[in-house]
Amino acid sequence: MNDAAKTTIGTITVAEPVFSCRNVDVYYGDKHAIKNVNIDIGRKQVLAMIGPSGCGKSTFLRCLNRMNDTIVGARVEGSITLDGQDIHEKRQDVVQLRARVGMVFQKPNPFPKSIYENVAYGPRIHGLAANRGELDEIVNQSLRRAGLWEEVKDRLNQPGTSLSGGQQQRLCIARTIAVNPEVILMDEPCSALDPIATARIEDLIDELRESYAICIVTHSMQQAARVSQRTAYFHLGDLVEVGDTNLIFTNPRAKLTEDYITGRFG
Ligand SMILES: Nc1ncnc2c1ncn2[C@@H]1O[C@H](COP(=O)(O)OP(=O)(O)OP(=O)(O)O)[C@@H](O)[C@H]1O
Ligand SMILES: [Mg+2]
Numbered sequence: 001m002n003d004a005a006k007t008t009i010g011t012i013t014v015a016e017p018v019f020s021c022r023n024v025d026v027y028y029g030d031k032h033a034i035k036n037v038n039i040d041i042g043r044k045q046v047l048a049m050i051g052p053s054g055c056g057k058s059t060f061l062r063c064l065n066r067m068n069d070t071i072v073g074a075r076v077e078g079s080i081t082l083d084g085q086d087i088h089e090k091r092q093d094v095v096q097l098r099a100r101v102g103m104v105f106q107k108p109n110p111f112p113k114s115i116y117e118n119v120a121y122g123p124r125i126h127g128l129a130a131n132r133g134e135l136d137e138i139v140n141q142s143l144r145r146a147g148l149w150e151e152v153k154d155r156l157n158q159p160g161t162s163l164s165g166g167q168q169q170r171l172c173i174a175r176t177i178a179v180n181p182e183v184i185l186m187d188e189p190c191s192a193l194d195p196i197a198t199a200r201i202e203d204l205i206d207e208l209r210e211s212y213a214i215c216i217v218t219h220s221m222q223q224a225a226r227v228s229q230r231t232a233y234f235h236l237g238d239l240v241e242v243g244d245t246n247l248i249f250t251n252p253r254a255k256l257t258e259d260y261i262t263g264r265f266g
Pocket of ligand 2: 057059187
């Protein structure tokens with residue numbers, strides 16, 4: 001199969017990209033998991049990534065903060081720039097990159113520490129607070145922005161794991177926000193949550209996009225339609241189509257996209 005011959009349908013560029021990805025390929029050993037993907041990610045908007053299980057959504061998301069570096073046998077090729085800088089440059093500090101490009105996972109994963117420490121940890125290691133008062137302020141603000149403050153303000157010293165699943169996910173979002181990221185990556189952030197907790201996270205995503213670029217992987221097309229402005233459809237490692245979310249869901253141009261969103265496939 002000639003992968004290079006395939007081109008993505010739709011508009012891969014945006015006016016003010018935070019990320020520009022060009023000719024990105026990912027291999028796990030011999031397995032070609034992402035095939036010549038070209039896409040920009042815009043500031044202050046939500047990009048939803050959809051597609052059948054195994055199509056490469058998580059793999060592509062992990063390219064953006066070099067989380068694939070941690071997977072033995074994974075190889076990423078092509079160019080990925082963040083604010084115009086190649087993230088694979090030798091001088092790129094990966095810890096710094098992951099603070100700028102934070103990640104929220106499918107299963108809430110608070111550290112085995114207090115609620116306060118979960119949020120304070122990142123700012124402390126990145127030296128963002130000069131004293132305890134400043135650190136308290138960062139923790140307070142991050143929890144507020146994550147919509148969790150009112151529920152936890154009287155129990156900051158209790159373990160993060162003592163919270164409900166939805167609260168834990170908001171704690172993980174607070175932890176991500178605490179280090180001033182530019183981009184937040186979310187890999188199926190609501191799949192372990194009930195509908196009420198999911199609605200809270202969706203509302204939060206909508207608020208957060210005023211400040212951050214957000215990329216969300218979701219299996220819920222309703223969720224993609226509700227929270228995103230742009231949608232990318234992946235199939236077997238190819239980025240088949242990308243464009244305005246309304247257009248993708250009402251008037252997809254690729255047959256593969258149409259089959260997926262109408263439930264004929266996947
Ligand atoms: N660590 C790994 N080693 C080898 N192959 C992998 C690894 N991780 C993923 N793959 C393979 O790469 C392809 C893409 O996987 P990926 O997890 O990115 O898919 P996905 O779209 O996120 O799927 P899902 O919707 O099920 O989460 C799959 O064929 C998968 O089996
Ligand atoms: Mg996945």
